[in-house]
Amino acid sequence: MNILVVCDVFGDNTNGTMVAQNNLINSMRKRGHHVSILCADQNSMGQPDVFVCPNLNVGPFNSYVEKEGVTLPKPKRDIIEKSMEGIDVVHIMQPLLLGPKAASIAYEKNIAITAGFHTQAENVSAQFKLMGVEAVNKTLYKYFWRALYRYCDAIHYPTQFIRNIFEENIQYHTNGYVISNGVLPIFRKNPLAQRPKEWEGKYLIVFSGRLTDEKNQVQLMRAILLSKHKDKIQLVLAGDGPLKEKLIKMGESLPNKPYINFFTRPQVVDLMSEADLYVHAAVADLESISCLEAICCGALPLLSDSPKAAVSEYSRNTHCVFKCGDDEDLARHIDWFIEHPEESAQIKTLYNDFYKNYNFEHCMDRMEQMIKDAYRYHTEGHKKPIDLGE
Structure with a gap:
């Protein structure tokens, strides 16, 4: 299959979402799929199968964004459309700036859409010192739903815990798959390790x-x-x-x-x-x-x-x-x-x-099956939440 992975934040393994998306990309390629990437990482410009949107200029907040260790994408329709040529499934990692725009364009183009749930409301509200304000977190979950997840043929939840929280906040039972991101086999006790x-x-x-x-x-x-x-x-x-x-x-x-x-x-x-x-x-x-x-x-x-x-x-x-x-x-x-x-x-x-x-290969097998299921649902004409007016 031809899969496009949309990454609002892309680069080295500096946080859990980056680890998850890099592991997914590598694993799907290992399983024989052609995987392209849509991101805003300027260091990836010119690399094969990578489509790069420009960075968003937020003026006086640029230094704050850099301190967070991320770059914000400025979605460009022509780049997004180019990245989707010949694509069977679009998989979106986060409901931030690039992900929702890619979802709406993929929907227009009648391409199957899946998305991972890797961003808690608190990850966003904490940036504004509002992590403990439940009304803010609930509003964010509803925004995630409206902006991204209602477009999806399938949603990947790393835990049942986060699926329950999201569905409770949006009051909707989604077509979800609970699949751990998995733990790579390198993470086993090293009997030869020595402390300084x-x-x-x-x-x-x-x-x-x-x-x-x-x-x-x-x-x-x-x-x-x-x-x-x-x-x-x-x-x-x-x-x-x-x-x-x-x-x-x-x-x-x-x-x-x-x-x-x-x-x-x-x-x-x-x-x-x-x-x-x-x-x-x-x-x-x-x-x-x-x-x-x-x-x-x-x-x-x-x-x-x-x-x-x-x-x-x-x-x-x-x-x-x-x-x-x-x-x-x-x-x-x-x-x-x-x-x-x-x-x-x-x-x-x-x-x-x-x-x-948390066997990594087993988790990636299940991720592959979810993507295949979503493609089948889409080609069979199954309705998405947005088609049902949700």
């Missing part, structure tokens, strides 16, 4: 993910300050993002200076293989591939119970879940794990087969 000498004798706590408000690294830092064992804790934040400087400044108050940096995949594997505890404190997270990767590498997880995050569903023991927003509760959980090494080791064994639920 400066961390020897420390209790190593790790958190992997974008450094943003919704990932909530600040709560983890505050909780470590409250820990009875703060002097022996070494914190590592694996990631990059707009809060990096703030977190570095906060880290100056900890007895042991946190290590905050972006890690390559092999480095993440070694880090998680050596971690004593992996803490995922996110307020909002629709699947959290970084959390899944950590657990698959053998890290013992301590997970946020936020109703906006899917991660608590990965828990296999009550000790592995803490109250999101409650610094003292998180500190108590950290202290319990430090003070109970034998019980911690026993709990860790509960996750030995965890990786089997």
Whole structure:
């Protein structure tokens, strides 16, 4: 099949959506499909099968956008139409600027459309310090529906959790497929991994993910300050993002200076293989591939119970879940794990087969089948929500 993947944000694997879209593109090509890309990444200009729209100039906000590590696309109809020549299915990654425009044009051209659900309302509202305002989040979900998802023959949800949230907000049962983005086989415990000498004798706590408000690294830092064992804790934040400087400044108050940096995949594997505890404190997270990767590498997880995050569903023991927003509760959980090494080791064994639920190739097989199903639905004349007046 000829598949066009539309990426509002495209480039290196610096966040979960980029990881998911790059994995999807590579996997569909591996399965024999011809995959083209529509994006606004100027560094990809001239590459085969890549169609590049210009960047959107937002004037005084350009520096803020750059700080977020993204470029905003300026949808150009002629480029979008060119990218769709000979295409069987258009797959859209996000409901931002480029995705909705591509969906409306694909609909006009009678091309089958699928889309992934990789953006929570909170990912957008957090940029304006409105993450906790439910009316704003509900409005955003309704916008996502009107702008993109009602055009789709099929929708990919990485978790049942986010499907439930979206369908509850739009009051509509979608033609959805719940398929994990999957965890690459590289993410397995490395028995040869060694921690740096400066961390020897420390209790190593790790958190992997974008450094943003919704990932909530600040709560983890505050909780470590409250820990009875703060002097022996070494914190590592694996990631990059707009809060990096703030977190570095906060880290100056900890007895042991946190290590905050972006890690390559092999480095993440070694880090998680050596971690004593992996803490995922996110307020909002629709699947959290970084959390899944950590657990698959053998890290013992301590997970946020936020109703906006899917991660608590990965828990296999009550000790592995803490109250999101409650610094003292998180500190108590950290202290319990430090003070109970034998019980911690026993709990860790509960996750030995965890990786089997997120077999990457199986997940990509299901993604391929979803795309094929959508093409069949479309060619058979099945009605889309927009055709039904939804």
